[in-house]
Amino acid sequence: MLVLGIFILIVLVLLLFSLVFLIKFLLFMFKRLRGKDAAFATKGVRKGVFGMFGFLVLGIILIVITQVTATTPKIAKQDSIAELREVRLNGRKEWISLRGESRNKPVLLFLAGGPGGSQLAATRYELSDLEKNFVVVNWEQPGSGKSYSAVSKKQLTPEIYVEDGTALVRSLLKEFKQEKIYLIGESWGSALGIFMVKQQPELYHAFMGTGQMVAFEETERIDYDLAMKLAKENDDQKIIDKLIQNGKPPYYGNSVTTKSATYLNYLSQVMARNPEIQNAGFQTLRDLSAKEYGLLDKVNYLRGILQTFNHVYPQLYETDLRKEYGKLDVPIYFLLGRHDLNAPLSLAEDYYKKLEAPSKEIIWFEHSGHNPWINEQERFAEVVQQIAEENK
Known part of the structure; x- marks a missing residue:
């Protein structure tokens, strides 16, 4: 940020x-x-x-x-797939990327964080190892990047994400002639993934959540208090003053993004300085300059982070996965960074204890913060492949 x-x-x-x-x-x-x-x-x-x-x-x-x-770079393999494609989901024009060394590999759908985040380039750079064993599909969700204008902001709701995500999964299954896919969600995408597998469990081999979100309003309160505590310990008076000025969350209106960014950015900076965390942080300028984005896409990349988050996030405050999603009919895996400060680990562990699923597991990444798929990308790819082998 x-x-x-x-x-x-x-x-x-x-x-x-x-x-x-x-x-x-x-x-x-x-x-x-x-x-x-x-x-x-x-x-x-x-x-x-x-x-x-x-x-x-x-x-x-x-x-x-x-x-x-705008395009996604080719993969030098005879049976490879590397496409940037516009799709219609429930009548809405949205975009996906598809990348894999073989079209015959299992399909893996990646759900980006946000709401409003675009990670077409980030996943290509950070998760290229997965392209060896999967057809990796990255969905530009409504209100983000290339799909920024798919839905009017006033009409954008969490339910639309679930509807369009499910429609995308069905189209992928039909195109690649598969019965089920694997699903990964990071941060906001980890909650969206839970919503999707709850609604149509028969479509998924397994779900993997990283930077796992559980209870949105409670998360904001915990993050605010933690940022205040750390700012006082580090004598960061500007952050303390700004947090006091903003007041405690939840926030509403036109300043949700900017007020939330005060503590979220601060916690991200703390993680970036943590020597235990490898490869901390996104490379935003690298991603913005990627081939997947035209000039208008680059502008919408930023608008999604600022505006879509502002509109959608308050709609999630009442969501608590422990209350509404305590039983799932799909194997569930939480891939958690040991040093995550943005998504409280206490909530993820509490949800895990209460969760009923055919199988479940927490896999810890000891040198990661909120983004194990970036911090420990090689191990992350290995873990995903192992999970796929266990849930064919």
Whole structure:
């Protein structure tokens, strides 16, 4: 989020300079119009207007070209699949990537965090080992990245994610002629995965949740209190003041994202400084520059994080998996980072104890925080493959 903030700041500064330049240009020409060089100034204004119009047209053309040419890199194998594809799910236009060294391998669907997060590039970089044994499908959920405009924000609900996710699974099963798929969900995606397997358990070999979310409002309160505690221990007065100013969650209105980011970003920074955690943090600029995203997608990548989260997250406050999802008919695995500060481990362990499932297991990643699939990517891929072998 810190890198994301810097990126947004740079974009805003460039826009500001452009606006200032335009205002100065128009004022200059207005003065010339009032002086002796009126004819020259009028001609200059016309040239300036045509120039700006031409610049706008070129900009639109560039955006269209980058959108049309967005792709996912090929895989150099004879029977491989590497596609970036638009799909219709319940009448909505959404996007997926499909990557695997063989089309005949089992299908593995990855559910990104958020709501509003896009991880097309991140999973390609971090989970490429899974492409050896699976057809890895990454779904751009409504309100994120390439699927940002799939649903009006006012209409976007958790139920739509479940409906469209299930529709996607059914289409994948039909295309690849398989009876079931494997499902991985990270952070918000870990809750969405639980919603999906509860509704249609017959579609899944197993579910794997990492950065497992359990009770959303309780999580926010725990995270806020932990951030305050750590900020006091580290004498981070700016964070303390900001947390006090924001007040305790839950938050509503237009500032949900920014207020939540105060403690979530702080906890992420603490994890990034933890020497026990390997490869801490997302590489946002690397992911934003990836081939999967056109220029408009890059903008929507940021809008999803800021706006979709703001709208959808408050709808999840009342969700507590321990109360509504205590019995599942699919093997369940929690792949948890030992040093996760964003998704309270106490809640995941409590849910695990109460959960009834055909089989269940917590697998600990000793050198991970909230994102074991990034922190310990090689071991994560090995664990996923082992789970798949156990649940064919």
